[in-house]
Each structure stands twice: as C-alpha cells, then as structure tokens.
Amino acid sequence: MISNLSIKGFKGFEQLDIPSLSRITLLGGRNNVGKTSILEALYMFYDRLDPQMILRQFAGRGVATIAFEPESMWAPVFYNYEMDRKIEISVIVNSSEEKMTLKFNPHYIPAIIPAMNVRPGFRPTQIKTDQKAEPSFSLDITYDSKTMKNQTSHLLMGLNGFQLQVENAKIEGRGATFLWARMGINPTEDAQKFGQLDVLGQLEKIVDFLKIIEPNLKSLSSVSLGKTSLIHGDIGLKRKIPVAYMGDGVSRLLSIILAIATTKNGIVMIDEFENGIHHSVMSKIWEAIAKAAREYDCQLICTTHSYECLEAAYEGISGELANDFSYVRIDRIENKIIAKCFDHEMLKVAIDGNLEVR
Amino acid sequence: MPLEKKCNKLSEIKSNKLLLVEGADAYFFFIWALQAFGVEGIQVMDFGGIQDLTVYLKTLSGLSNYENVTNIVIARDAELNPDSAIKNVKNSFKQVLLPIPPNPFEFTGANPRTAFMIFPGLKIRLYNPERWKIYV
Numbered sequence: 001m002i003s004n005l006s007i008k009g010f011k012g013f014e015q016l017d018i019p020s021l022s023r024i025t026l027l028g029g030r031n032n033v034g035k036t037s038i039l040e041a042l043y044m045f046y047d048r049l050d051p052q053m054i055l056r057q058f059a060g061r062g063v064a065t066i067a068f069e070p071e072s073m074w075a076p077v078f079y080n081y082e083m084d085r086k087i088e089i090s091v092i093v094n095s096s097e098e099k100m101t102l103k104f105n106p107h108y109i110p111a112i113i114p115a116m117n118v119r120p121g122f123r124p125t126q127i128k129t130d131q132k133a134e135p136s137f138s139l140d141i142t143y144d145s146k147t148m149k150n151q152t153s154h155l156l157m158g159l160n161g162f163q164l165q166v167e168n169a170k171i172e173g174r175g176a177t178f179l180w181a182r183m184g185i186n187p188t189e190d191a192q193k194f195g196q197l198d199v200l201g202q203l204e205k206i207v208d209f210l211k212i213i214e215p216n217l218k219s220l221s222s223v224s225l226g227k228t229s230l231i232h233g234d235i236g237l238k239r240k241i242p243v244a245y246m247g248d249g250v251s252r253l254l255s256i257i258l259a260i261a262t263t264k265n266g267i268v269m270i271d272e273f274e275n276g277i278h279h280s281v282m283s284k285i286w287e288a289i290a291k292a293a294r295e296y297d298c299q300l301i302c303t304t305h306s307y308e309c310l311e312a313a314y315e316g317i318s319g320e321l322a323n324d325f326s327y328v329r330i331d332r333i334e335n336k337i338i339a340k341c342f343d344h345e346m347l348k349v350a351i352d353g354n355l356e357v358r
Numbered sequence: 359m360p361l362e363k364k365c366n367k368l369s370e371i372k373s374n375k376l377l378l379v380e381g382a383d384a385y386f387f388f389i390w391a392l393q394a395f396g397v398e399g400i401q402v403m404d405f406g407g408i409q410d411l412t413v414y415l416k417t418l419s420g421l422s423n424y425e426n427v428t429n430i431v432i433a434r435d436a437e438l439n440p441d442s443a444i445k446n447v448k449n450s451f452k453q454v455l456l457p458i459p460p461n462p463f464e465f466t467g468a469n470p471r472t473a474f475m476i477f478p479g480l481k482i483r484l485y486n487p488e489r490w491k492i493y494v
Contacts, residue, residue: 004428329420345417346413350417353403353405356421
C-alpha cells in the first residue's frame with residue numbers, strides 16, 4: 001500500500017508531498033488546487049509503459065482534439081509548461097521508495113532502427129543506400145525501485161504517431177484503475193471485469209453491494225450484443241434491463257465495485273466520488289467500499305467537493321475500519337500547493353464542530 | 359455539542375485573531391462581551407470539550423487561512439483545579455508544537471502568538487475586558 005506520495009514538476013505542483021495516505025484517502029480542496037492532477041500523476045506512475053499515458057489525461061478532462069506536437073501534448077503536464085524541467089513522482093510502498101522521472105528530450109536518437117514494413121505490391125519510390133536514425137521528440141522515462149533499478153523507456157512522438165521504446169523495463173503485478181468524473185461509464189470494460197468475477201463465482205458480492213442503492217436488484221448477468229456486452233440486472237420486472245437504465249448512481253457504483261474487485265493489490269482512483277450518489281446511502285456505500293477494499297487488498301484515492309460525502313465517509317468507515325481512512329485537504333498558499341492531512345480523530349472534531357475542511 | 363453544529367453552519371477562519379472557548383455558554387459570553395466593549399477583529403470559536411482541545415488545535419491548523427492567524431488565545435474553566443487546567447492547556451500547545459505561554463494572560467512566541475485565560479481565578483482581569491484588546 002502506498003503510504004507517501006511526492007510529486008515534483010507535474011502540472012501545478014512545483015513540489016507536493018502527501019505524507020499520509022491510507023487504504024482509503026479522500027482528497028478535498030477548492031477548485032483548481034490540483035485534486036484531479038494528483039490522481040493523474042499517480043495513474044501516470046502506474047501507466048508508464050503505455051504509449052497513451054499522457055493522452056488519457058486529455059481525454060479524461062474532456063479535451064477532444066489537440067495538436068500533435070510536444071508543445072501542445074506534453075508541455076501541459078510540466079510545471080509552468082516548462083519542458084526543460086523534470087517531472088518526478090515517487091511513492092513509498094511498504095517502506096520502500098519507487099520513483100519515476102520524466103524528462104523531455106528533443107533530440108532522441110533511437111538505438112535500434114526498426115526494419116521498414118513493406119506491404120505486398122508496394123514499390124518504394126526512393127531507395128536509400130544507407131539508413132540512419134532520425135532524431136525524434138522523446139519523453140525519457142526512468143523508474144527505480146528496490147527490486148528494479150534504472151528501468152528506461154522512451155515515449156516517442158514521430159511520423160508514426162506515438163511509440164514506446166523500452167530499453168529495460170518489466171510490468172509489475174500492481175495495477176491501477178482510474179474512474180474519471182467526466183468520462184462516461186464504459187459498459188464493455190465493465191462487462192469484461194464482470195466476466196472475470198463471474199468466473200471466480202463472486203457475483204453475489206457485487207449484487208449485495210448494489211442493493212444498497214437498488215434494493216430490488218436480484219441478480220446481474222452479462223449479455224452479449226454483437227461485438228460488445230452489457231451488464232443487465234433483474235429488478236423484478238418482466239425482463240432484465242441494462243444496469244445503465246437503473247440510473248447514474250447504480251452504473252457508477254457498479255463501475256466502482258468492479259474496479260475494486262478486479263484491481264487486487266492495486267490502486268483505484270475515483271474523481272468526484274459523490275457523482276450520481278444520493279447522500280442518504282452514502283455512508284452505507286463507504287462502509288461497503290471499505291470492507292471490499294480490505295477484502296481485495298485494494299487502495300482507493302478519491303476526490304470530492306462534497307461535505308456530505310466527507311461526513312458519510314467518516315461515519316461509514318468507522319469502528320475497526322477507522323484506521324483505514326484519512327482525509328487530505330489540498331490548499332494553495334501563496335501560489336504553493338500543500339497537503340493538510342486529517343486522521344479519523346481530527347475529522348471527528350471537524351465534523352462535530354462543523355468546521356469547513358473542504 | 360458545539361454551537362456551530364446546532365446552527366448547522368460551517369465555521370471558517372475569518373480573522374487572524376482567534377479566541378478559542380470551551381462550550382456554547384462561553385462562546386456566547388465572549389461574543390457579547392467583545393461586542394459590548396467594542397473589541398473588534400477577534401473571531402470566537404467553540405472547541406467543544408476540554409478533552410478535545412489538542413485535536414481541535416491540530417484540526418484548526420488544517421483549515422483554510424490558518425497560515426494567516428497571528429494570535430491564538432484559549433479560554434477555559436479552571437473547574438476544580440486551576441493548576442491542572444493550566445497544565446492541560448500548556449500540554450495541548452506543546453503537543454501541536456505551538457508556543458507555550460508560561461502564565462495565564464501572557465502572550466508568547468510568534469506566528470502565531472499564543473496565550474490562555476483560565477476562569478475563574480483572575481477576577482481582576484476577567485472584569486477588565488478592556489485589557490483583552492491588549493492580550494488578544
């Protein structure tokens with residue numbers, strides 16, 4: 001589990017340290033202090049071997065089109081758009097540091113030249129007598145941990161689009177899932193996760209979880225519709241209906257519980273947790289999520305603007321679960337972003353005293 | 359239950375001078391007393407019960423605008439044992455790494471300056487609220 005997170009040179013963070021992450025951490029704070037950017041930084045850390053690691057951030061923020069050039073695509077993830085700075089993201093996992101560094105390299109020369117693909121019947125108009133590697137724009141990515149030293153990869157931007165050249169890296173077992181606030185639910189992705197759990201005979205847990213918000217739900221099943229699948233539910237009508245028809249709250253909760261159950265030993269990030277969920281069931285949902293997070297050994301980091309959501313998390317994640325929860329308020333002080341951490345005891349005082357901690 | 363909870367109103371730090379008091383009675387007393395004597399610029403906050411003081415101070419430091427607070431004064435009852443009350447308040451300051459005033463009604467430290475008042479026991483000063491301007 002990640003206990004500490006440090007972000008340097010990423011988006012609005014010159015340097016941000018969050019020294020106390022729990023199994024479930026709720027991030028609060030005013031608009032534009034960087035709550036979502038924290039999730040993006042952490043997700044990028046885990047997504048570092050995916051050529052879309054930067055692109056996803058634009059999609060998640062609702063940016064539909066963007067110029068294919070470093071200034072437009074990469075500069076926004078650097079502090080102050082300054083690509084001559086480095087981005088450093090480090091986490092402490094089980095007392096051991098893992099660190100990722102991103103550095104813009106405008107003159108990267110690939111060490112290996114891939115052979116050209118020639119389609120059948122294609123006749124090249126020019127034949128070169130020799131071939132040398134052309135410099136490309138690159139984001140040089142290095143990763144260090146206790147067990148894996150100096151992993152290196154290069155995210156290239158060139159004529160063939162994005163490419164990831166990996167010199168020395170291997171995929172870790174720990175995974176991450178990001179549920180964006182703006183992007184809609186991906187029913188196909190959910191259906192795939194649903195299938196994984198069906199195979200393991202764990203659908204009953206998912207149904208029980210959704211009953212918090214839809215008490216009439218009896219069962220769930222994945223229905224194939226051509227190239228895609230949709231999860232349908234039986235709520236006592238003449239036929240099963242797609243979960244999406246049961247409302248945004250049910251769909252959202254289904255995505256959340258599927259993410260937790262299929263990200264074992266990993267981390268799930270949820271932007272604006274409260275979206276689509278009525279406050280009256282919020283504390284029960286938090287309690288169920290806290291239990292599921294323990295069961296699947298999954299860590300959750302969520303953002304919220306809602307005092308009701310914070311209050312419900314405090315109430316729902318209590319008793320023996322209390323130590324699994326913390327709240328971090330992100331604040332801007334003289335253009336510097338800082339994190340202020342609240343444990344369960346401090347939250348009690350804040351909530352009892354109606355202190356504004358968002 | 360703290361007053362803000364009863365009023366269902368979220369409390370924010372709005373002044374750089376904070377007077378933290380124990381319970382709703384003290385909260386009202388100080389608000390009216392400050393108003394009656396024309397003392398302005400002091401925000402009164404109810405820290406609940408004395409057992410919550412340390413955590414309240416920790417929590418306070420996590421609120422927005424705390425970095426602008428210049429003065430923190432704690433007012434509490436002596437109850438049966440003024441010495442013990444003084445010791446407890448000092449201990450709370452110590453635990454949250456705030457400056458520890460040596461005696462009641464004396465400011466110490468900087469950013470923020472801190473002081474505490476124990477009632478009853480210092481009647482001369484208690485009945486001379488004009489001096490609060492100096493202290494707070």
